[in-house]
Amino acid sequence: MSDTLEVLYTSDLSEQQWSCCAWDYKTATSLMVYKGGGAVNARCFCFVGNSHIISANSAKPLFHVWPINSQEQISSVRFVAPGKANALAISPDGNYLVAGIQETLYIWQISSGRMLANLSKHYQAITCIKFTDDGSHFVSAGLDGGVLVWNLPQVICNGDHNQEPLYSFNDHGLSVTDVHIGSGGIRAYLYSVSLDRTCKIYDLSSGTLLLNIVFTESLSCVASNNLETSVHVGTTEGQIYEFYINSLPRTKEYHMTKENVNKYLGHKGTVSCLALSVDGETLVSGGEDAQVHLWHIPSKQLIRTLAHRGPISNVVLSLRKLSAFGPENTFLNMFTNNLKRMMDSADADESHTIDVLVEENDDDDEFDITHQITNRSFVAGPAALGSNTEEVETLRQEIKKLKNINRKLFSISTKNILNS
Structure with a gap:
Protein backbone atom coordinates (compact mmCIF):
# COMPACT_ATOMS: atom_id res chain seq x y z
CA MET A 1 0.00 0.00 0.00
CA GLY A 326 4.97 4.27 -15.70
CA PRO A 327 5.39 4.11 -19.50
CA GLU A 328 6.27 0.41 -19.29
CA ASN A 329 2.68 -0.50 -18.36
CA THR A 330 0.47 -1.81 -21.16
CA PHE A 331 -3.29 -1.70 -20.63
CA LEU A 332 -5.84 -3.73 -22.52
CA ASN A 333 -7.62 -1.46 -25.00
CA MET A 334 -11.36 -1.90 -24.43
CA PHE A 335 -12.19 0.48 -27.28
CA THR A 336 -12.01 -1.66 -30.43
CA ASN A 337 -14.72 -0.06 -32.59
CA ASN A 338 -15.98 3.41 -33.43
CA LEU A 339 -19.02 4.59 -31.53
CA LYS A 340 -22.13 4.18 -33.68
CA ARG A 341 -24.19 7.32 -34.18
CA MET A 342 -27.47 5.44 -34.47
CA MET A 343 -29.00 2.20 -33.30
CA ASP A 344 -28.42 -0.87 -35.47
CA SER A 345 -31.36 -1.99 -37.56
CA ALA A 346 -30.91 -5.45 -36.03
CA ASP A 347 -32.04 -4.03 -32.71
CA ALA A 348 -35.44 -3.13 -34.12
CA ASP A 349 -38.23 -5.03 -35.84
CA GLU A 350 -36.97 -4.88 -39.42
CA SER A 351 -40.30 -5.86 -40.94
CA HIS A 352 -42.09 -2.85 -39.49
CA THR A 353 -39.39 -0.19 -39.11
CA ILE A 354 -37.66 2.09 -41.59
CA ASP A 355 -34.64 4.17 -40.60
CA VAL A 356 -34.56 7.57 -42.30
CA LEU A 357 -31.33 9.54 -41.89
CA VAL A 358 -31.95 13.28 -41.62
CA GLU A 359 -29.29 15.96 -41.27
CA GLU A 360 -30.09 18.51 -38.57
CA ASN A 361 -28.34 21.78 -37.66
CA ASP A 362 -29.12 22.67 -34.04
CA ASP A 363 -27.34 25.92 -33.10
CA ASP A 364 -23.61 25.02 -33.08
CA ASP A 365 -24.07 21.26 -33.20
CA GLU A 366 -24.58 19.20 -36.33
CA PHE A 367 -25.65 15.65 -35.91
CA ASP A 368 -27.70 12.88 -37.47
CA ILE A 369 -31.01 11.72 -36.09
CA THR A 370 -32.53 8.37 -36.91
CA HIS A 371 -36.29 8.60 -37.22
CA GLN A 372 -38.03 5.28 -36.89
CA ILE A 373 -41.38 5.06 -38.63
CA THR A 374 -43.47 2.14 -37.45
CA ASN A 375 -46.58 1.15 -39.34
CA ARG A 376 -47.65 -2.47 -39.67
CA SER A 377 -49.77 -1.76 -42.78
CA PHE A 378 -47.07 0.31 -44.50
CA VAL A 379 -45.49 -1.09 -47.67
CA ALA A 380 -42.03 0.32 -48.33
CA GLY A 381 -42.25 1.24 -51.98
CA PRO A 382 -40.22 4.07 -53.60
CA ALA A 383 -43.15 6.47 -53.82
CA ALA A 384 -44.32 5.75 -50.29
CA LEU A 385 -40.82 6.18 -48.94
CA GLY A 386 -40.44 9.59 -50.56
CA SER A 387 -43.85 10.72 -49.30
CA ASN A 388 -43.06 9.70 -45.72
CA THR A 389 -39.62 11.29 -45.89
CA GLU A 390 -41.22 14.65 -46.73
CA GLU A 391 -43.72 14.22 -43.90
CA VAL A 392 -40.95 13.41 -41.43
CA GLU A 393 -38.96 16.44 -42.58
CA THR A 394 -41.97 18.73 -42.06
CA LEU A 395 -42.63 17.33 -38.58
CA ARG A 396 -38.95 17.61 -37.69
CA GLN A 397 -38.92 21.32 -38.60
CA GLU A 398 -42.01 21.92 -36.46
CA ILE A 399 -40.43 20.10 -33.51
CA LYS A 400 -37.25 22.13 -33.91
CA LYS A 401 -39.22 25.41 -33.83
CA LEU A 402 -41.14 24.34 -30.72
CA LYS A 403 -37.93 23.29 -28.94
CA ASN A 404 -36.29 26.64 -29.69
CA ILE A 405 -39.35 28.53 -28.42
CA ASN A 406 -39.43 26.37 -25.29
CA ARG A 407 -35.74 26.99 -24.58
CA LYS A 408 -36.10 30.75 -24.98
CA LEU A 409 -39.15 30.86 -22.69
CA PHE A 410 -37.36 28.74 -20.10
CA SER A 411 -34.22 30.90 -20.22
CA ILE A 412 -36.16 34.17 -19.89
CA SER A 413 -38.34 32.90 -17.03
CA THR A 414 -35.30 31.52 -15.17
CA LYS A 415 -33.44 34.84 -15.42
CA ASN A 416 -36.51 36.76 -14.22
CA ILE A 417 -36.95 34.45 -11.23
CA LEU A 418 -33.28 34.63 -10.23
CA ASN A 419 -33.14 38.42 -10.62
CA SER A 420 -36.34 39.05 -8.72
Whole structure:
Protein backbone atom coordinates (compact mmCIF):
# COMPACT_ATOMS: atom_id res chain seq x y z
CA MET A 1 0.00 0.00 0.00
CA SER A 2 3.02 2.31 0.27
CA ASP A 3 2.92 2.74 -3.51
CA THR A 4 -0.75 3.78 -3.43
CA LEU A 5 -1.85 7.40 -3.19
CA GLU A 6 -4.96 9.43 -3.81
CA VAL A 7 -4.58 11.23 -7.12
CA LEU A 8 -6.39 14.45 -7.96
CA TYR A 9 -7.53 14.94 -11.56
CA THR A 10 -8.46 18.44 -12.70
CA SER A 11 -9.59 20.05 -15.94
CA ASP A 12 -10.40 23.59 -17.00
CA LEU A 13 -12.00 25.34 -19.95
CA SER A 14 -8.93 27.26 -21.15
CA GLU A 15 -7.55 24.56 -23.51
CA GLN A 16 -4.13 26.27 -23.29
CA GLN A 17 -1.89 23.78 -21.45
CA TRP A 18 -3.62 20.41 -21.44
CA SER A 19 -7.06 18.83 -21.38
CA CYS A 20 -6.71 17.38 -17.88
CA CYS A 21 -3.96 16.80 -15.35
CA ALA A 22 -3.18 14.28 -12.58
CA TRP A 23 -1.73 15.66 -9.32
CA ASP A 24 -0.30 14.44 -6.09
CA TYR A 25 -2.31 17.06 -4.25
CA LYS A 26 -0.39 16.69 -0.99
CA THR A 27 2.78 17.95 -2.63
CA ALA A 28 1.21 19.88 -5.56
CA THR A 29 3.27 17.72 -7.96
CA SER A 30 2.01 17.06 -11.48
CA LEU A 31 2.06 13.30 -12.18
CA MET A 32 0.72 13.27 -15.74
CA VAL A 33 -0.87 15.63 -18.25
CA TYR A 34 -3.32 14.53 -20.93
CA LYS A 35 -3.21 16.50 -24.16
CA GLY A 36 -5.08 16.86 -27.43
CA GLY A 37 -8.63 16.61 -26.14
CA GLY A 38 -9.54 20.29 -26.10
CA ALA A 39 -11.40 21.76 -23.16
CA VAL A 40 -13.27 19.17 -21.08
CA ASN A 41 -16.91 19.97 -20.43
CA ALA A 42 -18.25 20.03 -16.87
CA ARG A 43 -19.54 16.67 -15.54
CA CYS A 44 -17.84 14.99 -18.53
CA PHE A 45 -14.75 13.36 -17.01
CA CYS A 46 -14.82 9.63 -16.17
CA PHE A 47 -12.63 6.57 -15.69
CA VAL A 48 -13.04 3.42 -17.76
CA GLY A 49 -12.00 0.73 -15.33
CA ASN A 50 -8.58 1.37 -13.82
CA SER A 51 -6.80 1.86 -17.10
CA HIS A 52 -8.30 4.67 -19.17
CA ILE A 53 -9.75 8.18 -18.92
CA ILE A 54 -12.58 9.42 -21.12
CA SER A 55 -13.85 12.98 -21.49
CA ALA A 56 -16.22 14.97 -23.68
CA ASN A 57 -15.12 18.03 -25.63
CA SER A 58 -16.82 21.26 -24.57
CA ALA A 59 -17.02 22.63 -28.12
CA LYS A 60 -17.27 19.60 -30.45
CA PRO A 61 -19.28 16.37 -30.60
CA LEU A 62 -16.25 14.27 -29.66
CA PHE A 63 -15.14 11.95 -26.87
CA HIS A 64 -11.44 11.62 -26.05
CA VAL A 65 -9.77 8.59 -24.44
CA TRP A 66 -6.31 8.35 -22.84
CA PRO A 67 -4.51 5.45 -21.17
CA ILE A 68 -3.73 6.39 -17.57
CA ASN A 69 0.01 6.43 -18.30
CA SER A 70 0.02 8.29 -21.64
CA GLN A 71 -0.19 11.95 -22.61
CA GLU A 72 -1.49 11.03 -26.05
CA GLN A 73 -5.05 9.89 -26.60
CA ILE A 74 -6.06 6.71 -28.41
CA SER A 75 -6.15 7.32 -32.15
CA SER A 76 -7.01 3.85 -33.48
CA VAL A 77 -10.76 4.44 -33.24
CA ARG A 78 -13.00 7.50 -33.54
CA PHE A 79 -15.34 8.61 -30.78
CA VAL A 80 -17.78 10.87 -32.63
CA ALA A 81 -21.04 11.56 -30.80
CA PRO A 82 -24.41 12.58 -32.28
CA GLY A 83 -23.88 16.01 -30.69
CA LYS A 84 -21.93 17.89 -28.05
CA ALA A 85 -22.26 16.10 -24.71
CA ASN A 86 -23.46 18.04 -21.66
CA ALA A 87 -22.95 15.12 -19.25
CA LEU A 88 -21.11 11.80 -19.29
CA ALA A 89 -20.95 8.69 -17.11
CA ILE A 90 -19.35 5.23 -17.32
CA SER A 91 -20.81 2.20 -15.54
CA PRO A 92 -18.60 0.95 -12.66
CA ASP A 93 -17.78 -2.25 -14.57
CA GLY A 94 -16.54 -0.20 -17.53
CA ASN A 95 -18.96 -1.79 -20.02
CA TYR A 96 -21.42 1.02 -20.77
CA LEU A 97 -21.16 4.69 -21.64
CA VAL A 98 -24.10 7.05 -21.04
CA ALA A 99 -24.03 10.56 -22.48
CA GLY A 100 -26.51 13.43 -22.25
CA ILE A 101 -26.74 15.31 -25.54
CA GLN A 102 -29.23 18.17 -25.31
CA GLU A 103 -32.31 16.56 -23.71
CA THR A 104 -31.60 12.98 -24.91
CA LEU A 105 -29.69 10.16 -23.20
CA TYR A 106 -27.56 7.89 -25.41
CA ILE A 107 -26.21 4.55 -24.21
CA TRP A 108 -23.34 2.66 -25.88
CA GLN A 109 -21.63 -0.65 -25.27
CA ILE A 110 -17.97 0.33 -25.00
CA SER A 111 -16.40 -2.87 -26.35
CA SER A 112 -18.42 -2.97 -29.58
CA GLY A 113 -19.32 0.71 -29.99
CA ARG A 114 -22.99 -0.23 -30.52
CA MET A 115 -25.67 2.24 -29.53
CA LEU A 116 -28.04 0.30 -27.31
CA ALA A 117 -30.69 2.89 -26.47
CA ASN A 118 -31.67 6.54 -26.63
CA LEU A 119 -34.07 8.04 -24.12
CA SER A 120 -35.94 11.33 -24.46
CA LYS A 121 -37.76 12.10 -21.23
CA HIS A 122 -36.15 15.41 -20.26
CA TYR A 123 -37.63 18.67 -21.56
CA GLN A 124 -34.40 20.67 -21.38
CA ALA A 125 -30.69 19.90 -21.69
CA ILE A 126 -29.26 17.25 -19.37
CA THR A 127 -26.74 18.61 -16.85
CA CYS A 128 -25.56 15.56 -14.89
CA ILE A 129 -25.49 11.73 -15.04
CA LYS A 130 -24.41 9.48 -12.17
CA PHE A 131 -24.35 5.69 -11.65
CA THR A 132 -25.08 3.81 -8.45
CA ASP A 133 -22.02 2.05 -7.05
CA ASP A 134 -23.26 -1.38 -8.20
CA GLY A 135 -23.97 -0.14 -11.74
CA SER A 136 -27.57 -1.38 -11.76
CA HIS A 137 -29.14 2.08 -12.04
CA PHE A 138 -28.18 5.55 -13.16
CA VAL A 139 -29.63 9.01 -12.56
CA SER A 140 -30.00 11.90 -15.00
CA ALA A 141 -30.79 15.52 -14.12
CA GLY A 142 -31.50 18.49 -16.34
CA LEU A 143 -32.26 22.15 -16.79
CA ASP A 144 -35.96 21.28 -16.60
CA GLY A 145 -35.59 20.61 -12.86
CA GLY A 146 -36.24 16.90 -13.29
CA VAL A 147 -34.23 14.07 -11.72
CA LEU A 148 -34.89 10.70 -13.39
CA VAL A 149 -33.81 7.28 -12.10
CA TRP A 150 -33.22 4.57 -14.74
CA ASN A 151 -32.84 0.80 -14.49
CA LEU A 152 -29.83 0.04 -16.72
CA PRO A 153 -30.62 -3.63 -17.62
CA GLN A 154 -34.21 -2.73 -18.44
CA VAL A 155 -33.15 0.20 -20.63
CA ILE A 156 -30.60 -1.91 -22.52
CA CYS A 157 -33.02 -4.79 -23.12
CA ASN A 158 -35.84 -2.59 -24.40
CA GLY A 159 -33.84 0.13 -26.19
CA ASP A 160 -37.06 2.12 -26.59
CA HIS A 161 -36.88 5.92 -26.54
CA ASN A 162 -40.42 5.95 -25.10
CA GLN A 163 -39.41 3.89 -22.07
CA GLU A 164 -40.37 5.34 -18.70
CA PRO A 165 -37.86 5.87 -15.88
CA LEU A 166 -38.10 3.95 -12.62
CA TYR A 167 -38.68 7.22 -10.71
CA SER A 168 -39.29 10.79 -11.82
CA PHE A 169 -38.50 13.45 -9.21
CA ASN A 170 -39.80 16.89 -10.20
CA ASP A 171 -39.56 18.69 -6.87
CA HIS A 172 -37.01 21.30 -8.00
CA GLY A 173 -38.38 24.57 -9.34
CA LEU A 174 -35.27 25.49 -11.36
CA SER A 175 -32.34 23.79 -13.08
CA VAL A 176 -30.67 20.88 -11.29
CA THR A 177 -26.94 21.61 -11.25
CA ASP A 178 -25.51 18.45 -9.67
CA VAL A 179 -26.40 15.10 -8.08
CA HIS A 180 -24.54 12.75 -5.76
CA ILE A 181 -25.37 9.10 -5.03
CA GLY A 182 -24.19 7.43 -1.84
CA SER A 183 -23.20 3.80 -1.42
CA GLY A 184 -25.65 0.90 -1.36
CA GLY A 185 -26.84 0.48 -4.95
CA ILE A 186 -30.59 1.05 -5.30
CA ARG A 187 -30.82 1.36 -1.50
CA ALA A 188 -28.60 4.43 -1.53
CA TYR A 189 -29.49 8.04 -0.82
CA LEU A 190 -29.62 10.52 -3.70
CA TYR A 191 -28.59 14.15 -3.14
CA SER A 192 -29.58 16.80 -5.69
CA VAL A 193 -28.92 20.55 -5.72
CA SER A 194 -30.50 23.26 -7.82
CA LEU A 195 -30.56 26.94 -8.63
CA ASP A 196 -33.78 27.08 -6.60
CA ARG A 197 -31.50 27.12 -3.48
CA THR A 198 -32.48 23.66 -2.25
CA CYS A 199 -30.64 20.42 -1.58
CA LYS A 200 -33.01 17.45 -1.63
CA ILE A 201 -32.31 13.98 -0.27
CA TYR A 202 -34.18 10.98 -1.72
CA ASP A 203 -34.38 7.32 -0.78
CA LEU A 204 -33.80 5.42 -4.04
CA SER A 205 -35.27 2.16 -2.75
CA SER A 206 -38.70 3.69 -2.17
CA GLY A 207 -38.50 6.75 -4.43
CA THR A 208 -39.50 9.13 -1.63
CA LEU A 209 -38.25 12.58 -0.68
CA LEU A 210 -36.70 12.36 2.80
CA LEU A 211 -35.50 15.91 3.37
CA ASN A 212 -35.57 19.31 1.69
CA ILE A 213 -32.85 21.71 2.87
CA VAL A 214 -33.26 25.35 1.83
CA PHE A 215 -30.28 27.72 1.61
CA THR A 216 -30.01 31.45 1.06
CA GLU A 217 -28.03 31.11 -2.21
CA SER A 218 -28.35 29.14 -5.43
CA LEU A 219 -26.48 25.82 -5.29
CA SER A 220 -24.09 24.57 -7.97
CA CYS A 221 -22.51 21.29 -6.74
CA VAL A 222 -22.73 18.68 -3.98
CA ALA A 223 -20.56 15.98 -2.38
CA SER A 224 -20.63 13.91 0.81
CA ASN A 225 -18.14 11.87 2.80
CA ASN A 226 -18.08 8.07 2.58
CA LEU A 227 -20.15 7.65 5.75
CA GLU A 228 -22.69 10.20 4.47
CA THR A 229 -22.70 11.96 7.81
CA SER A 230 -21.68 15.32 6.36
CA VAL A 231 -22.63 16.97 3.06
CA HIS A 232 -20.87 19.84 1.29
CA VAL A 233 -22.62 22.11 -1.21
CA GLY A 234 -21.10 24.83 -3.39
CA THR A 235 -22.98 27.99 -4.33
CA THR A 236 -23.05 30.46 -7.19
CA GLU A 237 -21.78 33.15 -4.78
CA GLY A 238 -18.48 31.37 -4.08
CA GLN A 239 -19.40 29.89 -0.68
CA ILE A 240 -19.10 26.24 0.33
CA TYR A 241 -21.46 25.10 3.07
CA GLU A 242 -21.19 21.98 5.21
CA PHE A 243 -24.03 20.44 7.19
CA TYR A 244 -24.33 17.26 9.22
CA ILE A 245 -27.19 14.89 8.45
CA ASN A 246 -27.46 13.53 12.00
CA SER A 247 -27.76 16.98 13.57
CA LEU A 248 -30.70 18.18 11.46
CA PRO A 249 -34.18 18.26 13.03
CA ARG A 250 -36.47 15.42 11.99
CA THR A 251 -38.66 17.57 9.77
CA LYS A 252 -39.48 17.33 6.07
CA GLU A 253 -38.02 20.77 5.35
CA TYR A 254 -35.26 22.68 7.06
CA HIS A 255 -34.00 26.21 6.35
CA MET A 256 -30.28 26.85 6.63
CA THR A 257 -29.04 30.30 7.55
CA LYS A 258 -25.53 31.72 7.46
CA GLU A 259 -25.37 31.46 11.23
CA ASN A 260 -26.22 27.76 11.63
CA VAL A 261 -23.99 26.27 8.94
CA ASN A 262 -20.23 25.77 8.56
CA LYS A 263 -18.74 27.48 5.54
CA TYR A 264 -15.54 27.75 3.54
CA LEU A 265 -14.59 31.14 2.12
CA GLY A 266 -12.09 31.52 -0.70
CA HIS A 267 -13.64 31.35 -4.15
CA LYS A 268 -14.65 34.36 -6.20
CA GLY A 269 -17.61 33.36 -8.31
CA THR A 270 -19.45 30.07 -8.75
CA VAL A 271 -18.05 26.92 -7.15
CA SER A 272 -18.31 24.50 -10.07
CA CYS A 273 -17.25 21.15 -8.57
CA LEU A 274 -16.39 19.39 -5.31
CA ALA A 275 -14.59 16.20 -4.25
CA LEU A 276 -13.77 14.66 -0.86
CA SER A 277 -10.79 12.49 0.02
CA VAL A 278 -11.25 8.89 1.14
CA ASP A 279 -10.24 9.67 4.72
CA GLY A 280 -12.71 12.57 4.91
CA GLU A 281 -9.96 15.01 5.91
CA THR A 282 -9.56 16.98 2.65
CA LEU A 283 -12.10 18.84 0.54
CA VAL A 284 -11.19 19.82 -3.04
CA SER A 285 -13.16 22.59 -4.73
CA GLY A 286 -12.93 24.07 -8.22
CA GLY A 287 -14.42 27.39 -9.26
CA GLU A 288 -15.02 29.69 -12.17
CA ASP A 289 -12.19 31.86 -10.75
CA ALA A 290 -9.72 29.30 -12.25
CA GLN A 291 -8.63 28.15 -8.79
CA VAL A 292 -8.58 24.67 -7.26
CA HIS A 293 -8.61 24.96 -3.47
CA LEU A 294 -7.69 22.21 -1.01
CA TRP A 295 -9.27 22.53 2.44
CA HIS A 296 -8.58 20.83 5.76
CA ILE A 297 -12.10 19.83 6.77
CA PRO A 298 -11.73 19.63 10.59
CA SER A 299 -10.24 23.14 10.82
CA LYS A 300 -11.95 24.64 7.71
CA GLN A 301 -8.56 26.06 6.72
CA LEU A 302 -7.29 26.50 3.17
CA ILE A 303 -4.23 24.26 2.74
CA ARG A 304 -3.17 24.85 -0.85
CA THR A 305 -4.29 26.43 -4.12
CA LEU A 306 -3.61 25.06 -7.60
CA ALA A 307 -3.89 27.85 -10.16
CA HIS A 308 -5.25 27.07 -13.63
CA ARG A 309 -5.67 29.08 -16.82
CA GLY A 310 -9.48 28.97 -17.05
CA PRO A 311 -12.68 28.12 -15.17
CA ILE A 312 -12.43 24.71 -13.50
CA SER A 313 -14.78 22.15 -15.04
CA ASN A 314 -13.93 18.95 -13.11
CA VAL A 315 -12.14 17.81 -9.95
CA VAL A 316 -12.00 14.06 -9.25
CA LEU A 317 -10.14 12.05 -6.59
CA SER A 318 -9.12 8.45 -7.25
CA LEU A 319 -6.80 5.93 -5.59
CA ARG A 320 -3.90 4.94 -7.86
CA LYS A 321 -0.55 3.20 -7.64
CA LEU A 322 2.35 5.40 -8.69
CA SER A 323 3.60 2.57 -10.88
CA ALA A 324 0.40 2.86 -12.97
CA PHE A 325 1.80 6.04 -14.52
CA GLY A 326 4.97 4.27 -15.70
CA PRO A 327 5.39 4.11 -19.50
CA GLU A 328 6.27 0.41 -19.29
CA ASN A 329 2.68 -0.50 -18.36
CA THR A 330 0.47 -1.81 -21.16
CA PHE A 331 -3.29 -1.70 -20.63
CA LEU A 332 -5.84 -3.73 -22.52
CA ASN A 333 -7.62 -1.46 -25.00
CA MET A 334 -11.36 -1.90 -24.43
CA PHE A 335 -12.19 0.48 -27.28
CA THR A 336 -12.01 -1.66 -30.43
CA ASN A 337 -14.72 -0.06 -32.59
CA ASN A 338 -15.98 3.41 -33.43
CA LEU A 339 -19.02 4.59 -31.53
CA LYS A 340 -22.13 4.18 -33.68
CA ARG A 341 -24.19 7.32 -34.18
CA MET A 342 -27.47 5.44 -34.47
CA MET A 343 -29.00 2.20 -33.30
CA ASP A 344 -28.42 -0.87 -35.47
CA SER A 345 -31.36 -1.99 -37.56
CA ALA A 346 -30.91 -5.45 -36.03
CA ASP A 347 -32.04 -4.03 -32.71
CA ALA A 348 -35.44 -3.13 -34.12
CA ASP A 349 -38.23 -5.03 -35.84
CA GLU A 350 -36.97 -4.88 -39.42
CA SER A 351 -40.30 -5.86 -40.94
CA HIS A 352 -42.09 -2.85 -39.49
CA THR A 353 -39.39 -0.19 -39.11
CA ILE A 354 -37.66 2.09 -41.59
CA ASP A 355 -34.64 4.17 -40.60
CA VAL A 356 -34.56 7.57 -42.30
CA LEU A 357 -31.33 9.54 -41.89
CA VAL A 358 -31.95 13.28 -41.62
CA GLU A 359 -29.29 15.96 -41.27
CA GLU A 360 -30.09 18.51 -38.57
CA ASN A 361 -28.34 21.78 -37.66
CA ASP A 362 -29.12 22.67 -34.04
CA ASP A 363 -27.34 25.92 -33.10
CA ASP A 364 -23.61 25.02 -33.08
CA ASP A 365 -24.07 21.26 -33.20
CA GLU A 366 -24.58 19.20 -36.33
CA PHE A 367 -25.65 15.65 -35.91
CA ASP A 368 -27.70 12.88 -37.47
CA ILE A 369 -31.01 11.72 -36.09
CA THR A 370 -32.53 8.37 -36.91
CA HIS A 371 -36.29 8.60 -37.22
CA GLN A 372 -38.03 5.28 -36.89
CA ILE A 373 -41.38 5.06 -38.63
CA THR A 374 -43.47 2.14 -37.45
CA ASN A 375 -46.58 1.15 -39.34
CA ARG A 376 -47.65 -2.47 -39.67
CA SER A 377 -49.77 -1.76 -42.78
CA PHE A 378 -47.07 0.31 -44.50
CA VAL A 379 -45.49 -1.09 -47.67
CA ALA A 380 -42.03 0.32 -48.33
CA GLY A 381 -42.25 1.24 -51.98
CA PRO A 382 -40.22 4.07 -53.60
CA ALA A 383 -43.15 6.47 -53.82
CA ALA A 384 -44.32 5.75 -50.29
CA LEU A 385 -40.82 6.18 -48.94
CA GLY A 386 -40.44 9.59 -50.56
CA SER A 387 -43.85 10.72 -49.30
CA ASN A 388 -43.06 9.70 -45.72
CA THR A 389 -39.62 11.29 -45.89
CA GLU A 390 -41.22 14.65 -46.73
CA GLU A 391 -43.72 14.22 -43.90
CA VAL A 392 -40.95 13.41 -41.43
CA GLU A 393 -38.96 16.44 -42.58
CA THR A 394 -41.97 18.73 -42.06
CA LEU A 395 -42.63 17.33 -38.58
CA ARG A 396 -38.95 17.61 -37.69
CA GLN A 397 -38.92 21.32 -38.60
CA GLU A 398 -42.01 21.92 -36.46
CA ILE A 399 -40.43 20.10 -33.51
CA LYS A 400 -37.25 22.13 -33.91
CA LYS A 401 -39.22 25.41 -33.83
CA LEU A 402 -41.14 24.34 -30.72
CA LYS A 403 -37.93 23.29 -28.94
CA ASN A 404 -36.29 26.64 -29.69
CA ILE A 405 -39.35 28.53 -28.42
CA ASN A 406 -39.43 26.37 -25.29
CA ARG A 407 -35.74 26.99 -24.58
CA LYS A 408 -36.10 30.75 -24.98
CA LEU A 409 -39.15 30.86 -22.69
CA PHE A 410 -37.36 28.74 -20.10
CA SER A 411 -34.22 30.90 -20.22
CA ILE A 412 -36.16 34.17 -19.89
CA SER A 413 -38.34 32.90 -17.03
CA THR A 414 -35.30 31.52 -15.17
CA LYS A 415 -33.44 34.84 -15.42
CA ASN A 416 -36.51 36.76 -14.22
CA ILE A 417 -36.95 34.45 -11.23
CA LEU A 418 -33.28 34.63 -10.23
CA ASN A 419 -33.14 38.42 -10.62
CA SER A 420 -36.34 39.05 -8.72
